[in-house]
Amino acid sequence: MIEIKDVTVSYKNHKVLDQLSLSAEKGEIIGLAAPNGTGKTTLFNVMANYVKPNQGSIVFNEEYTYKSEKDQLKIHKQLTTFPDQSDLFEELSGVDHIKLYKHMWKGQKKVKDITRELNMEGYVKNKVKTYSLGMRQRLCFAMMVAADSSIMLMDEVMNGLDISNVSLISQKLIEMKNEQKLIFVASHLLENLDLYADRVLFLKDGDIIHQHRPNQHEQTYLKIKATPETYHEIKQMIDLPEDHEYIAEHLLCLPFSNLPLNEQTYWMKQLLKFDEELSIGPLGTLEYYEKYYQI
């Protein structure tokens, strides 16, 4: 559905994206996890042709690239980008914004249904200038739902939302995925990404350094909290397997699922000496994030 080929974007001598390649198909939610300034927004801007790459191309449906305004129009009919809440029109109502996106992308969903599902009925007819941050964010999301396009780029979709609204939007994202939408989500709510993302991409130095699939656990780990001193002590006392992970100087993870039962028991007994709290499970987005960005 969308293929990003060797995209490079640089400003002066700084490469924001460096020969980044990626392909994605419909019915997928792709999360983007990276600290600020690592190129998430730039990648979205390149995908929507708001920023022209110095090199590389974006191909939609194996057919269209941004080579002419005609092609851009065909792509934009299938693609929406998440509006920034500061860009909303203060003097217009929420309904005006939702209707704009519904009519421009010929969305099939009814405005009334969208506002009801997103609990916006109480304020959606008021002018945007009266909205709180959370209300604005829900409006931006409602605009995307109304557009109903097949590709959606959502940057910082959960910003300013409380827990119940994060849950509501997450549920809605899953529904949209089931409607065969291709959704890119950049979010700092890392554990939340695990709920709905099929893949989480970690960007570093302008490229994707790791793709994490939260729902396809190839490996589970035995996890124990360990300060650097404890980690050092453990290493002196036990020969840790080579493929163990010590993440962000607080979490020791040993590969667990591929070990025979007796070895699993052995490692559990060994580690219990250092902490009574052990956990077993795959590495989540948060743990990978800590691993790659050394928090």
Next chain:
Amino acid sequence: MYWKYTLFELKLLISNKKHLLIGLLLLLFFPLLFIQQTNETHITVKEQKEAEKEVVDSAIYQMEAIQDSSPEFQAMHENLLQQLSTLNMQIYYINENRELFIEEGYRLHDLRLEAHEQGNTGIPEDNIYPKEKVESDLDMLSYLDQHNLPIETNPNTTSQFLVTSVDMISGLLLLTIVLISGSEILTMERRHETVMSGIPITFFKKMIVKVKIHFLYIMTTLVLGLCIGGWLANNQVGFGSFQQPITIYQNGDMTIVPVSQYLTYMFLAIIVTTLLILILSVLLNLLFNNAFVNLIAGLGIFLIPMLLTPALEYVPFLRPFTYVDMSKVLSGELAETLNQPGLDYGYAMIWLTVLAVVTLIVIYINQKLNFYSLKQLFRIEAKN
């Protein structure tokens, strides 16, 4: 989709306080102008005739001081005495007898023409009645005669007030209003970039919608303002007649046209000028991406040639920018200042249209260049 987008843009425009103020200004401008006009003193036909009489009187006085006995001089002296008598009769008949006033007017024309044919011998240069004026006076008189119109008209009747109004609004005032209105025609969208930039409509369609909405808004408020002013004039003074004559410069000569035709000409000019300035605003927005710069640059483009009008004889490429002041084109004032006899209404309208088309072509090329890298194009050419 196009229609829905138009409605959205209209909603945006109406919800913008700047446009509300522009609308209010246009609605209030004409009633206020009417109030100001009613306080102005206007030269009546009687006063005009008195002034003409004084000029003839002075010429006679100066000629009598010379004491030339040549037959040509004496004939001219006699001619002026008859002109003086005719003018006196006209002054007498103004409010008494319209037909006799006109009859005396024809006689006065014949005398003035005769004086020109005889070379105005002995008449001081400052006192010679210009031949073009003699011709246009005859046209005016014939027109009044043929259409059975009154000699004296109140300049504050609806028909005359509308002429004053369109003359007043055309030129610098209209230019400034449209430039202020269009100063954010694109930059406003850029301030809401993440909401607007992905909308699947081509740039040209978007531009057409924006220009159309601004144009309709300005025209609607302008016409409403004129209607309010006209209604006020009708209530206070009277409706007047749209058949009243008005002199315009056309095909190198002064021509008489009815007020209705003059107003049609001016409306068409206002329409073309408004469209030109809105399209220019789009281009300036694209180039500078700043509402204030748009206003300053737009004013500069038209104001500098207007200020330099006397010098434009030597800078012909700047002349078309002065044509937006259509009342000066129609009065022939601009043709005279620029020493350009061919500059009449048709010529100016063609030039304004050409300017609008050229601006559109520049916008088109600018947009096309967004999708082509010149560097890449040159590289490909170099490789070939």
